[in-house]
Amino acid sequence: MRCLIVLCLMVTLMAAGGALAQEAAPTATPVGPLWVPSATFTPSPTPGFTPSPEGDDPRLVVCGAPFQRGWFPYRVYRHDRLADLLVGVDGLTITQVAALNCLDDPAALPVGAVIWLPPGAAAGIAPGEVGDRPTRRATIFEFSASARQVQNIGPGISFRWRAEGRTAYFYICPPEPEKTCERPLDARPVPLEYVTPAIGGFYYVGPVRYRLEVLAGDDYTDPYTFEDVTVEVVCTHDAMGEVAGYQTCPVEPIRYVPAAWQAFENGVMMWLGDRREIWVMTYDGHLRVYADRYQEGDPDPTAVPPKGLAVPIRGFGRLWAELGGAESVLGWATGGERGYQAGWQAAGRYSYTTYVGGASGIIYAITLPPGSQTGYWAQVRG
DSSP: HHHHHHHHHHHHHHHHHHHHHHHHHHOOOOSSSSSOOOOOOOOOOSOOOOOOOOOSSTHHHHGGGSSSTOOOEEEEOOOHHHHHEEEEEEEOOOHHHHTTTTTTOTTTTTTOOEEEEOOTTOOOOOOOOOOOOOOOOOOOEEEEEEEEEEESSSSOBOEEEEESSSSSEEEEEEESSSSSOOOOOTTBBOOOOEOOOOOOOOOBBHHHHHHEHHHOOOOSSOOOOOOOOEEEEEOOOOOOOOSHHHHHHHHSSSSSEEEEEETTTTTEEEETTTTTTTEEEEETEEEEEOOOOOOOOOOOEEEEOOOOOOOOOOHHHHHHHHGGGGGSSSOOOOOEEEEEEEEEEEEESSSSSEEEGGGGOOEEEEEEEETEEEEEEEEOOO
């Protein structure tokens, strides 16, 4: 009986995968040359996903990167980071691209493997041709960036160079100057004189090192030379919270909403005017969301607090009384209610965590799944 159940489940999954493939009827694109970036950095306006063709391997139902329109194959080399390869791409996250490539960890790329990248990814430099006349020296006359600092979201940064030699290459190096920088095995030549399109859409904050390498020929003096230019990526928007590991930037600016805040013996109450909600945050790290049902003229609680403590009023007072007053999970108030403008910023584009400002410079990390009335909180600043 157990074998029969397993067999039925396998048949159901295969049927579902087949129906998905028949609906889209995709055609696998032949694999062309590795790392063929587009000539510009214009991202696909509405990147769409098409199901993979039917097959015995269940990964084909999920990992559809090779079958996406316009995506091109790229062989991973040492020091590659997926975030660097996706510079210039908007509308897709690192996690989405990693999932479509069946990568277990977006921060760990298997060297030598071929992955598929969306249009506009990598260093979309127009390919150059190897010179017909080898020169006696490889010389770089100019290699510069339009700015030494660039915001992660904005117009981007371009590079200009002018060199003499037989072949030139332009690629990204590890940001640390003491680390070895190796040219990708599949790097394509670039023109000896060129101005790149604007490069933007950086994921990580900090230095990014670019290298121009020029070769003359093995039979000539000084056959090889290179220069590095390092630019500093900074956040376009100020960040309320912090990031572990690689430092990233917030996806939206801080917005401010009318709020009120009051401390209690065992937690905090916070009112958010734009949402008409009261958050009860207890010191065990749990959060509960309540609708603000206070109406002007509603009576305040009449309880008499011990010396040094207080009774909440208005919306806080009504909810406090409904929860049990001094016998509730909050206990007595330890001070008065404060009105202010609370900062509000999502921790990520699709994150369930939001950074919210409390009174007196406090910053909370609020994790609350959509539609849920319960969540978690932690004080991260103040």
